[in-house]
Amino acid sequence: MADKIATRDSFAKALVELGAENPNVIAMNADLSASTKTADFEKAYPERFINAGIAECNMLAMAAGMAHCGKTVFASSFCMFASGRAFEIIRNSIAHTNANVKLCASHGGLAVGEDGATHQSVEDVAIMRDIPNMVVLSPADDVSARKLIKACAAFEGPAYVRLGRAAAPVVYPEDMEFTIGKAVTVKEGNDVTIISTGCMLETCMKAAEQLAAEGIKARVLDMHTIKPIDADAIVAAAKETKGIVTVEDHSVIGGLGSAVAEVLCTQQPAKMQMVGIKDTYGESGKPDELYEKYGLTVKDVVAAAKAL
Amino acid sequence: MQIAELKNVAAQVRRDIVTAVYSAQSGHPGGSLSCADVLTALYFEIMNVDPKNPKDPARDRFVLSKGHATPALYSVLAERGFFPVEELTTFRKLGSRLQGHPNMETLPGIDMSTGSLGQGISAAVGMAIAGKLDNASYRVYSVLGDGELQEGLVWEAAMAAAHYKLDNLCAIVDNNGLQIDGPNDKVMKVNPIDEKFKAFGWNVLKADGHDMESVVNALNEAKTLTNGKPTVIVASTVKGKGVSFMENNAGWHGKAPNREQAEAALKELGGKL
Numbered sequence: 001m002a003d004k005i006a007t008r009d010s011f012a013k014a015l016v017e018l019g020a021e022n023p024n025v026i027a028m029n030a031d032l033s034a035s036t037k038t039a040d041f042e043k044a045y046p047e048r049f050i051n052a053g054i055a056e057c058n059m060l061a062m063a064a065g066m067a068h069c070g071k072t073v074f075a076s077s078f079c080m081f082a083s084g085r086a087f088e089i090i091r092n093s094i095a096h097t098n099a100n101v102k103l104c105a106s107h108g109g110l111a112v113g114e115d116g117a118t119h120q121s122v123e124d125v126a127i128m129r130d131i132p133n134m135v136v137l138s139p140a141d142d143v144s145a146r147k148l149i150k151a152c153a154a155f156e157g158p159a160y161v162r163l164g165r166a167a168a169p170v171v172y173p174e175d176m177e178f179t180i181g182k183a184v185t186v187k188e189g190n191d192v193t194i195i196s197t198g199c200m201l202e203t204c205m206k207a208a209e210q211l212a213a214e215g216i217k218a219r220v221l222d223m224h225t226i227k228p229i230d231a232d233a234i235v236a237a238a239k240e241t242k243g244i245v246t247v248e249d250h251s252v253i254g255g256l257g258s259a260v261a262e263v264l265c266t267q268q269p270a271k272m273q274m275v276g277i278k279d280t281y282g283e284s285g286k287p288d289e290l291y292e293k294y295g296l297t298v299k300d301v302v303a304a305a306k307a308l
Numbered sequence: 309m310q311i312a313e314l315k316n317v318a319a320q321v322r323r324d325i326v327t328a329v330y331s332a333q334s335g336h337p338g339g340s341l342s343c344a345d346v347l348t349a350l351y352f353e354i355m356n357v358d359p360k361n362p363k364d365p366a367r368d369r370f371v372l373s374k375g376h377a378t379p380a381l382y383s384v385l386a387e388r389g390f391f392p393v394e395e396l397t398t399f400r401k402l403g404s405r406l407q408g409h410p411n412m413e414t415l416p417g418i419d420m421s422t423g424s425l426g427q428g429i430s431a432a433v434g435m436a437i438a439g440k441l442d443n444a445s446y447r448v449y450s451v452l453g454d455g456e457l458q459e460g461l462v463w464e465a466a467m468a469a470a471h472y473k474l475d476n477l478c479a480i481v482d483n484n485g486l487q488i489d490g491p492n493d494k495v496m497k498v499n500p501i502d503e504k505f506k507a508f509g510w511n512v513l514k515a516d517g518h519d520m521e522s523v524v525n526a527l528n529e530a531k532t533l534t535n536g537k538p539t540v541i542v543a544s545t546v547k548g549k550g551v552s553f554m555e556n557n558a559g560w561h562g563k564a565p566n567r568e569q570a571e572a573a574l575k576e577l578g579g580k581l
Contacts, residue, residue, distance in 0.1 A: 048441065052468060053471075055464040055467075055468070057426075058430050058433075061426075061430030061433075062431065062433050062465070063434060065430070065431035066437060067434075068412070068419070068434075069365075069442075071438050071441075089424075089430075092421070092423070092424045097412055097421045
């Protein structure tokens with residue numbers, strides 16, 4: 001069994017490495033440095049760690065100001081407060097000005113669990129994807145998270161990286177390379193396509209195994225970049241397989257499913273099913289229980305694939 | 309620059325403001341005229357800026373947190389030589405570099421895009437933190453509206469500025485007492501402004517925002533306050549200052565004069581259309 005590492009821990013590791021590589025890298029937090037793991041950076045580079053206190057809007061407008069004075073700013077909070085509370089600051093002060101701010105937000109989706117609906121962000125991808133200039137990433141495992149965060153640091157401009165709270169299996173070998181905007185074909189197959197994002201990859205792989213046992217060969221794509229989306233991979237999947245299932249721990253309105261549908265309906269119409277949160281709020285519970293109740297399990301993915 | 313010369317520049321800036329807003333038939337003359345003297349003092353006497361090198365990393369920074377007063381900022385920048393004065397008549401028109409609110413992506417001299425209230429001062433705090441981290445000598449200035457102080461973000465920024473001991477930051481409140489819906493005191497009381505900033509850990513200075521000597525003295529005094537605290541100058545001003553029928557009238561917050569009104573305004577300001 002592969003190791004399990006939460007992508008918020010991967011972020012912490014990548015950030016400390018970036019801090020060593022570039023003295024202009026700054027880490028910011030809003031009183032959640034233990035949860036979003038920026039505390040590791042604080043230990044290594046205390047002078048370059050800026051805590052905004054419980055003030056996400058101020059953190060992000062300050063981040064814009066710092067970025068425009070030559071800093072590469074990695075700001076962190078929970079997905080809910082980063083993308084939700086601070087939306088307009090992100091839009092006007094960061095994205096509109098092309099500020100070099102990377103917003104790495106953890107605790108995405110129902111996987112947050114016991115904290116309940118107020119902390120379960122199922123809208124953040126939709127919110128961030130809609131902002132011009134914004135790159136939106138949702139890595140699946142430790143290797144891809146670290147490498148994509150490094151890739152973020154390599155370009156000038158804003159990015160939103162959605163990170164998970166829970167430990168996720170390490171899927172990729174350490175020497176695997178990732179390109180922003182280029183999906184990874186995790187499993188080949190020409191019957192149906194399952195497109196996963198973020199922490200849903202393990203579920204999608206298990207679903208593909210079950211489908212294989214029934215003679216259905218599923219292609220599995222890891223769509224780690226939701227914007228710019230890999231339209232070529234989606235169009236190819238639409239041409240070469242019977243249809244596409246999108247799987248996300250996020251609302252089916254505005255997230256991965258919508259992004260894929262936008263490509264399909266304009267470039268290569270195809271049958272499609274969306275597995276995700278159905279326009280509703282979550283609640284307290286264990287992540288597995290929530291996935292069962294809200295339809296994000298292996299059997300839900302299998303059923304969606306068969307319904308194509 | 310001598311006080312008399314600064315006054316002359318400010319007078320020209322006021323004429324430019326009226327011309328720009330009249331040309332656009334859109335914009336915010338009231339709050340632009342009220343901060344015209346402060347902005348003139350900053351760009352012609354106080355700040356270290358070079359129109360030939362607008363991105364110089366060593367320059368002082370300015371953030372117009374009350375971004376709607378951009379006719380004042382554009383006029384000052386044009387008079388200072390950042391771009392041609394003739395371009396002021398393109399204000400708010402399609403394809404212009406002079407967007408309705410300051411846009412750093414299009415126009416040289418703009419250090420931060422603003423317009424959404426509260427965000428400018430917060431970004432200015434970030435700039436001042438960056439300056440401290442780099443041991444840079446530049447100072448950061450930001451002009452806020454008094455109505456803008458109703459935004460909670462201003463006070464998040466004020467708290468952070470004191471916490472990070474930003475004595476390289478100077479905020480100026482354009483205290484004209486009016487906002488779109490009427491007097492601050494009637495819409496949402498912001499007074500006492502000085503006591504609020506004091507409680508947040510700032511040095512507080514006062515100035516007559518239309519007395520050039522008072523403005524320059526306050527800005528110079530702020531430079532000397534290197535006591536680990538940010539400084540705010542509460543500048544008493546008059547909305548619409550210089551144009552009698554605009555003065556102290558909230559109706560001129562975001563309205564352009566027609567031809568007759570523009571002619572009358574420019575005549576009062578010693579110019580013509």
